[in-house]
Amino acid sequence: MTFIAFARRAWDWVRYGFKSLLKGLRPKGLRNRFVLIILLPIVFLQVILFSFFYNRHWDAVSRRLAQDIAGEIAAVIHIIDNVSMPPDELNAVLEQIGQEMQLDIAFVPARSDIGRRKQKRHYSSAHLYAEIRQMDYPTAMREVAGQQQLVTLQLDKGTLKVLVPRKRFFSSTVYAFLLWMVGSSFFLFGIAYLFMKNQVRSVARLARAMGRFGMGQTNFPFKPEGATEVRQAGMSFVQMRDRILRYLQERTAMLAGVSHDIRTPLARMKLELEMMPPGASVSDLQADVAEMEKMLAGYLEFARNEGRENMESVVLNTLLQDIIHKHRKMKKRVDLHEEQIVAVMARPNDLLRAITNILSNAGRYARRARVTLGIRNHMARIVVDDDGPGIPEHKRAEVFKAFYRLEESRNTATGGVGLGLTIARDIILSHGGTISLSDSPLGGLRVVMALPLKTRET
Ligand SMILES: Nc1ncnc2c1ncn2[C@@H]1O[C@H](COP(=O)(O)OP(=O)(O)OP(=O)(O)O)[C@@H](O)[C@H]1O
Ligand SMILES: [Mg+2]
Incomplete structure (x- = not known):
């Protein structure tokens, strides 16, 4: 295999995997799809708004706050540099100024060691740090209790320490914005969901009504x-x-x-x-x-x-046992294999006639028959096998037609009228089921009937 062929194969696999992943993730029901349709744009909008607008807004506000603080500190430094006062008096003045500025300012007329140790800083103080670093003095900044920042500057005359409370450099409006945005999104989604639920309900009701009619029920309100x-x-x-x-x-x-x-x-x-x-x-x-x-x-x-009859719950096991009992009385060999208990909604007499028609065909055209009852693909399944001559494949569609018989003599001694299968199919279809013919392992004909199982809705 050349490299290109290999790459192409690999790409196919990736594409296939991605496609089936998407398919698997895509919700099946109409309601869940609607939820996704409403939710996705809202989430996208939030993400975009947040990453572009809020982030920039937040950035600008934080920088402005940091600049303000830096300016105030610069003013304080200016005072310290140009006023000659005893340290006690100076500190008293600085305390007063600090109260106005909501900063804790202290001046120590001695050099102190401003280490270059890396401090763990909260992301909210990044701009403040950047502004402080730009001053022409050796500086350090570290976080102290309650996310306040302690700024230390090494001046010519001594050390200046400024404690900056969080609210001076961090704007919490972003959080408020975010809360509003998410809150209102939830609110809007809630309203949309309520409206949507009603829309989906009418579609679901229609689908249910069609399903019931398809299964042969006629007298239900819609x-x-x-x-x-x-x-x-x-x-x-x-x-x-x-x-x-x-x-x-x-x-x-x-x-x-x-x-x-x-x-x-x-x-x-x-x-x-x-x-x-x-x-x-x-x-x-x-x-x-x-x-x-x-x-x-x-x-x-x-x-x-x-159907003049009404639909009712029918346990197929009992029904089949009854039919086969009657057939055995007529000296026919019929075996019944029940894989499990199977119940369907049906018109019992109609269903009895359909299955009897199939079984009497087996009785007429074969010597031995076997009936198997079970559940396949969420449907009740009745299989009737016989060891007769069977029906050639190209005739299998024909025999369902009214009055059609394989044997053309229309001799009543060798067959019936040709309505048995027609009636059986009519009944099975009107129950929402299917009927099909194939080859039987017994050598003759196999008739497979599938009927919708009894569910809580029906
Ligand atoms: N189990 C079977 N084995 C072989 N041929 C069959 C079998 N069942 C039906 N056929 C063929 O299909 C034809 C149609 O069957 P269908 O049951 O509709 O009519 P019928 O048996 O001839 O008459 P009736 O109306 O009395 O049932 C039959 O005439 C027969 O030729
Ligand atoms: Mg028949």
């Missing part, structure tokens, strides 16, 4: 609310829901009506055939009529399908 766009989405959802419900009702009514209407002439035909003299064509016709009756029964069942 009122569009929130900002215009959210309300619009809510209203569109209500319209869509009504339209789908109306469409389903119409389909049910039409199928039931047609099936019912055809039944009467069919019954008449059956009667007339009975009265005809027996023959090959008559018995053919009779078989046809019988098949038509069976198809109509299927139609009616399909039409009946649209």
Whole structure:
């Protein structure tokens, strides 16, 4: 590998790591994203303001304060140099001046050792130190109790000691500013958060309502609310829901009506055939009529399908045990593997019909079946395996269509009407689940049904 290739690979890794880090840190929920959107600019603003504006302001104020003190000390030195007084009197005068200046000033008419020792200094006294150092005398400065600064200057006549209280060289307005800024930011954030919470709530409510409708619940209250766009989405959802419900009702009514209407002439035909003299064509016709009756029964069942039932908590273990018990009575070999107790929200009779349809297919097209119940990816999962001929991959989408059968003879002896899988898929989808076909390790067909688990919200 050349160096360039290596570098490129390394850069890719760095970029990938950074991207996934950002992705991991980015909050998932709308509310947390909003919090971030509000919070980030505020924090940036604070940092920028503080580092540019406050810092400079603070710097200027501190320097000015330090200059003032240095000027006052220079004036005191001037007095000491030019006035000849006995030391006691001089100190009395200096004390008085010091009171005016809020400084403690003392003069000792003797040289003292001003060491060049490095003193630990508070950052707030940096400007004062710089100003003191600029004087034309040997100087020293050190911190004494309460963050006061003791300035010592070696004059020609003796030693001058000045105790500078903190408030003379340190401006605390910056702290006040900072407090105000942070405080008001918190206040503003609080208000924004309250408003935002309401906005998010309407979106969350819409999402929940859509989720419930998707899972097949129809009778729950929902009122569009929130900002215009959210309300619009809510209203569109209500319209869509009504339209789908109306469409389903119409389909049910039409199928039931047609099936019912055809039944009467069919019954008449059956009667007339009975009265005809027996023959090959008559018995053919009779078989046809019988098949038509069976198809109509299927139609009616399909039409009946649209959930009149209410959703309730269903323990799949019990449901499956019941179904399999019935199948065993019909001398079918069915095993049940329960990995754990699984509960879903469902219309029990619909769900029973869906699973029964799948199992009766296995019973019809195979000799042995195995049912496995468990939880995968936060969904209840029912797997039905059989050892029959299976369904070739390119037909797996087709068999879900109404009246579709692999065997085209439409011979009722070898199969049903072709509605079993259609109905099963309808029911599973209306519960917010999925159904798929694949190859079974038993050699035949594997049907996998996934259903949303029962949660606290549903
Ligand atoms: N377990 C299976 N093994 C092999 N083929 C199957 C299996 N299940 C379904 N099929 C094929 O898929 C077709 C459609 O199945 P579907 O259950 O919808 O209808 P059906 O069983 O023919 O009639 P019915 O409406 O009585 O169930 C079947 O005709 C059959 O050819
Ligand atoms: Mg079937």
